[in-house]
Amino acid sequence: MRDDGRSNQQSYDEGMGVRREVLGATHVDRATASIDETTADYQDLITRYAWGEIWTRPGLDRRLRSVATITALIAHGHYDELAMHLRAAQRNGLSRAEISEVLLQSAIYCGVPAANSAFKVAQAVFAEAPPTD
Known part of the structure; x- marks a missing residue:
């Protein structure tokens, strides 16, 4: 039981619920369909803590959480996750222009090579149809 009961x-x-809203039902259904004895505890961990404890906190709205997440993923070179969270950021209300500004900002604070890779990921994501679920 958490401190808040x-x-x-x-x-x-x-x-x-938040995971499905932010990442889309298709992505979450695909991730949960592949749960096995190796990944079950991990999927429980990220659902309860990342999505149930952090993304549900009232201190930041989902747009700001997306900005923070995108920046952290760029800084650490997690480009597969970046693609997923660029889609999520659009679902959370960030425009492509705003996302591009976040990537541009990351060039200064995360490094030009990291931002270069991030822009390539963004181009591929933006070439897809807009997120629908």
């Missing part, structure tokens, strides 16, 4: 199951359920 929510159970782990409540954190999981809220986290799954």
Whole structure:
């Protein structure tokens, strides 16, 4: 039980709801369909903590959480995750122009090579149809 009285199951359920809203049902369904004994605990962890504890906090809206997430992913070179979160950022209301500004800002604070890679990922994501679910 958390300090606020929510159970782990409540954190999981809220986290799954936010995860589906932010990443899209198709992505989450694909991720959960591949759960096995190797990944079950990990999927539970990210659903309860990343999505149920962090993304549900009231201190930042989803747009700002997307900006922070994009920047962190660029800084650490996690470009597969970046593509997923660029789609999520659009779903969270960031325009392509705003996302490009975040990538440009990252060139200064994360490095030009990192931003170069991030822009390539963004071009590929933007060439896709807009996120629908």
